[in-house]
Amino acid sequence: MREKLQTDFERLLASYLHDPKEENLYGVQQLNKWIMDQKIPPDEVLNHYIETLKKLIPDLHSDVKTSFDLLLEVMVGYGVQYRVDKNIATRHQELEDEIEVAVHLQRTLLPESPPPLKGVDLGVASYASKTMSGDYYNFVQYGDGILGIAIADIIGKGIPAALCMSMIKYSMDDMDHHQPEPSEILQELNTVVERNILPNMFITMVYGVYDSLNHSFRYATAGHEPGFIYRADTDQFEDMDTQGLVLGVTSHVEYPEFQLHLAERDVIILLTDGVTETRFDGEFIERSDFCELARKYLHLPAQEIAEKVYKRIYELSGYQMLDDQTIIVIKRVGKNKL
Secondary structure, eight states: OHHHHHHHHHHHHHHHHHOOOGGGGHHHHHHHHHHHHHTOOHHHHHHHHHHHHHHHOTTOOHHHHHHHHHHHHHHHHHHHHHHHHHHHHHHHHHHHHHHHHHHHHHHHHSOSSOOOBTTEEEEEEEEOSSSSOOEEEEEEEEETTEEEEEEEEEESOHHHHHHHHHHHHHHHHHTTTSOOOHHHHHHHHHHHHHHHSOTTOEEEEEEEEEETTTTEEEEEEESOOOOEEEETTTTEEEEOOOOOOOBTSOSSOOOOOEEEEOOTTOEEEEEOHHHHTOEETTEEOOHHHHHHHHHTTTTSOHHHHHHHHHHHHHHHTTSOOOSOEEEEEEEEOOTTOO
């Protein structure tokens, strides 16, 4: 490699000194590409140039030759930093590749769309504030018109959150054959989380089971943002009851269970705290403001409700998302409609 560099320098420099035309610089451009491909540091390139120049012009003035020592010393320092920067850039690219794999993993953990459920319309909108999200949601089909619905917020971001998300998903998949009791599911998940994640990582969660035969929603919560229940007959929103410690703090935690019954056109909205911690003009959005905003879209299909509520909040925040946001909409539409 060094012999080629020395030979090419001698040929190109001799040609240019003999006939300094612009077309003679084309060979220099090609050599430069080769130097970049070979990752030859600048101080080594300069050293070859100086040696070639001394060879071609042996009677070069001594002061010029001496000045090369100063220039070479400068380039040595530059070359050291060049190598450091190249190593940093290489490591950065490796991290980017790892993150890309983790992002792909995350996407495979989330369902593409809610499953169909007789008499119920389901919608979900989930967006990450950065490359990777700390929000998680899932739907578990138990058969006989019974659907498990989960929404969680992993306190932490990046690759650790993705790994934690995968642990939650596969733990839930392993529970599919169990009787769907929300309180028991959270207890089991708490045991898994408490044993397997770092002490500074926690997970908030709501797990509910919707029975489409009697349109009841039984649920338990683990330190998660309270959702809303909209009652169509009174045109009013109510806060959902919540009680339960976040997952992963300690073992042997009990999670109280709550139950809601939905009449036609009633709506349940589950969400992560990234939604309610959105700032409008420097102030957090009030829960009452969220309800008034959502009310405008409740006549729409569930998926449109979730998407339009998110988009409107994003607009009002000045297009600044400080945290991940997930909204799940469960809308009863009647006995014979999907």
